[in-house]
Amino acid sequence: MIFWKNFFQNSNINASSEKNFKKLIVLDKTCDKIEFKDIYLSSNKNINLYELEQLCDSVGWVKRPLKKVKIALKNSSIIISLIQKKDANSKLVGFARATSDNGFNATIWDVVIHPDFQGLGLGKVVIHQLIQQLRQAEISTITLFAEPDVVSFYKKLGFIKDPDGVKGMFWYPR
Amino acid sequence: MIFWKNFFQNSNINASSEKNFKKLIVLDKTCDKIEFKDIYLSSNKNINLYELEQLCDSVGWVKRPLKKVKIALKNSSIIISLIQKKDANSKLVGFARATSDNGFNATIWDVVIHPDFQGLGLGKVVIHQLIQQLRQAEISTITLFAEPDVVSFYKKLGFIKDPDGVKGMFWYPR
Numbered sequence A, B: 001m002i003f004w005k006n007f008f009q010n011s012n013i014n015a016s017s018e019k020n021f022k023k024l025i026v027l028d029k030t031c032d033k034i035e036f037k038d039i040y041l042s043s044n045k046n047i048n049l050y051e052l053e054q055l056c057d058s059v060g061w062v063k064r065p066l067k068k069v070k071i072a073l074k075n076s077s078i079i080i081s082l083i084q085k086k087d088a089n090s091k092l093v094g095f096a097r098a099t100s101d102n103g104f105n106a107t108i109w110d111v112v113i114h115p116d117f118q119g120l121g122l123g124k125v126v127i128h129q130l131i132q133q134l135r136q137a138e139i140s141t142i143t144l145f146a147e148p149d150v151v152s153f154y155k156k157l158g159f160i161k162d163p164d165g166v167k168g169m170f171w172y173p174r
């Protein structure tokens, strides 16, 4: 079990291209060792679509047309990504996005952490970051639709299921 | 009990300013009488904020800052309104909007029919129109959050509650 603590530092690898990235430091719960994973947090909307496809693939999600993914990203209010940088290589290891009217409501979609990086507190970091940015934008209602197996993940992060009996509902084409 | 049938006709009142409106004809269930209510359906995003405030007031919703309402409307993908036109007067009698990433997901918010016009099938018309436009835009997931007393209204329109155990969840500031 590992808990997380994120220090946002300015990257000093490449000041010009890295200005949108913030370095993330994951601390071991015992605090005797800093697990320095070279993971960066970014709110940059310019996501490599192939890397995102690979990440979604890694958790078994069905493939989606890249053209539509591009449109969906363009029309998302906030996009959070986690990137591991090692030497000259970088790898997308976490992702989440939110749609919003930028006034009252937001909905979180496509929360994913690469299996090799799960259980390190990175899912928590991504959701915290989304919440923080939505709160800064004075969004009062932050919503999401959770698969049964991740309901308790979101509960731990303060999300409430069916508050006051409000029900999530879906319409599907027949 | 009245069911509805909507014939979309071009308005002939004022062809230039009315080009975004479609006339709505509400038919009595017995079909022996056409209840011609002079109600027009519009997808125009230019909503009079004061009229919208009055409409929301009429169903007892809390007042919201108009500045934020304006931003929320600007960032909604689809806005549907129902307007009653009588002589030189017009009145906003129905409203609904949806946020969307324009690729995969949409969420419906702020569905409201003025109490004087409830039970005529207009809520149905508004939701049908939203669904139709979202389907045209190839949105596959149409979602909403329903208060307990309107869950069966949405069920009648084909919405499914917690499909496969997927749960609507909310985060509130502490």
Ligand SMILES: CC(C)(COP(=O)(O)OP(=O)(O)OC[C@H]1O[C@@H](n2cnc3c(N)ncnc32)[C@H](O)[C@@H]1OP(=O)(O)O)[C@@H](O)C(=O)NCCC(=O)NCCS
Pocket: A001, A002, A059, A110, A111, A112, A113, A114, A117, A118, A119, A120, A121, A122, A123, A124, A125, A145, A146, A147, A149, A150, A151, A152, A153, A156
């Ligand atoms: C769900 C997911 C995003 C969690 O990310 P993660 O980085 O592994 O989660 P974290 O390490 O930040 O976990 C934070 C806390 O939630 C708990 N948790 C994580 N996944 C959980 C799950 N599926 N069920 C219950 N609790 C979970 C952790 O144990 C941890 O608890 P702690 O704070 O008491 O130690 C990740 O497992 C994932 O990408 N899954 C596949 C895709 C998916 O299902 N996404 C959600 C779509 S609705």
Ligand SMILES: CC(C)(COP(=O)(O)OP(=O)(O)OC[C@H]1O[C@@H](n2cnc3c(N)ncnc32)[C@H](O)[C@@H]1OP(=O)(O)O)[C@@H](O)C(=O)NCCC(=O)NCCS
Pocket: B001, B002, B059, B110, B111, B112, B113, B114, B117, B118, B119, B120, B121, B122, B123, B124, B125, B145, B146, B147, B149, B150, B151, B152, B153, B156
């Ligand atoms: C909910 C609301 C939009 C419904 O609009 P409406 O124009 O009265 O509804 P309609 O006449 O189109 O009704 C369509 C069908 O749903 C039924 N219905 C309407 N309101 C219902 C309700 N609250 N519960 C159960 N069924 C309802 C009607 O009886 C009708 O059934 P039928 O097709 O078998 O005849 C309207 O009552 C309203 O604005 N309420 C206040 C605001 C609100 O609660 N909005 C929803 C926020 S989540």
